[in-house]
Amino acid sequence: MFLGTHMQKLDDKGRLILPAKFREELSPGLVLTRGQENCLTLFPTTEFEAEHARIQNAPKTNKEARDYQRVFLSAAFADQPDKQGRITVPNILRQYASLDREVAVIGMGNRVEIWDAPTWEDYLVGAQQAFAEREEEVIPGVI
Numbered sequence: 001m002f003l004g005t006h007m008q009k010l011d012d013k014g015r016l017i018l019p020a021k022f023r024e025e026l027s028p029g030l031v032l033t034r035g036q037e038n039c040l041t042l043f044p045t046t047e048f049e050a051e052h053a054r055i056q057n058a059p060k061t062n063k064e065a066r067d068y069q070r071v072f073l074s075a076a077f078a079d080q081p082d083k084q085g086r087i088t089v090p091n092i093l094r095q096y097a098s099l100d101r102e103v104a105v106i107g108m109g110n111r112v113e114i115w116d117a118p119t120w121e122d123y124l125v126g127a128q129q130a131f132a133e134r135e136e137e138v139i140p141g142v143i
Helices: 020-026 045-056 063-074 091-096 117-132
Strands: 005-009 015-017 030-034 040-044 077-079 086-088 102-107 112-116
Touching: 005 015, 020 040, 030 045, 030 063, 030 091, 040 045, 045 063, 102 117, 112 117
Parallel strands: none
Antiparallel strands: 005 102, 015 086, 030 040, 030 077, 040 112, 102 112
16 A cells, blocks of 8 residues: 655656655556646556556546546556666656656555645645545545
């Protein structure tokens, strides 16, 4: 399970050293693609395959479903960390997420999000307050 926030840096070649706690689970392979709120989403290969199966079940006649599939899959890149635990973040994804040098790597349970560090900090300020003030159920069965 991926948990926590890890502040990392991209090198000059667009490589990211994965947090040590994430490396073993990602060592067999991973897929990196666009995520919501202009972050990147990184899946272990098996989780990506399960996600892909779910989105492939969407009706082909639904334009929003087709749009989602196109955006999600057109920038998906399979990779495997090198011996130092590094992955390369393709330029198209660095641009999408406005990644410069400082990045926040966020554990999201079965996946990982990669954010531009200042963007993550800005997002977190508003999201934390909304979380603290939550009075109604957002996720069924979770307060």
